[in-house]
């Protein structure tokens with residue numbers, strides 16, 4: 001179960017990219033990030049949700065924690081892999097949305113599960129932005145077991161695609177999105 005095992009062999013990002021420059025109004029290091037939507041399975045307060053909390057770190061990293069409960073099992077006593085992927089989607093999306101202040105959705109998410117993650121353990125996830133190419137935003141994350149310097153249990157990398165506000169209002173709850181937009185006006189000034 002070595003974290004040195006080279007599971008991710010393909011180049012990353014897979015295309016030439018620009019450095020990801022944080023938005024001028026991006027929250028700075030030490031900022032505890034707010035729940036972006038109360039009903040979000042990742043960061044909201046839903047029963048059985050992941051209840052994740054994130055903080056901006058140095059060097060445009062976002063640190064998030066996910067504590068695995070009985071509600072998150074796949075095998076007895078072990079976290080479900082799909083929910084671990086969800087935790088990474090949340091942490092990576094939080095990095096993209098908060099640091100770049102660009103509205104984007106997950107287009108692709110890949111995960112490497114390196115160690116079992118037992119019920120009762122906490123994954124310390126560090127997400128970072130790797131590059132942008134037009135509307136495409138590449139990000140990756142490591143999840144360490146039970147402490148910020150614990151062994152890496154899960155790795156993930158993802159492509160987010162910038163979308164227009166209408167993506168959310170056409171396909172989701174338009175009224176809830178209007179309320180969300182008012183909390184982040186700088187995010188919606190940028191049109192893809």
Ligand SMILES: CCCCCCCC(=O)SCCNC(=O)CCNC(=O)[C@H](O)C(C)(C)COP(=O)(O)OP(=O)(O)OC[C@H]1O[C@@H](n2cnc3c(N)ncnc32)[C@H](O)[C@@H]1OP(=O)(O)O
Pocket residue numbers: 036037093104105106107108134135136159161163180
């Ligand atoms: C309240 C606000 C909260 C916001 C955070 C929400 C986070 C989430 O939970 S997102 C939920 C899960 N994700 C989704 O539902 C997204 C569903 N998918 C879609 O809507 C579309 O497929 C979408 C928007 C990703 C891309 O569609 P579209 O806008 O037509 O762009 P499209 O031209 O297909 O793709 C754009 C670029 O990304 C690339 N791309 C898109 N998907 C992929 C993929 N899976 N793999 C590789 N490349 C991809 C395309 O090849 C294209 O590249 P290029 O510009 O070089 O040609």
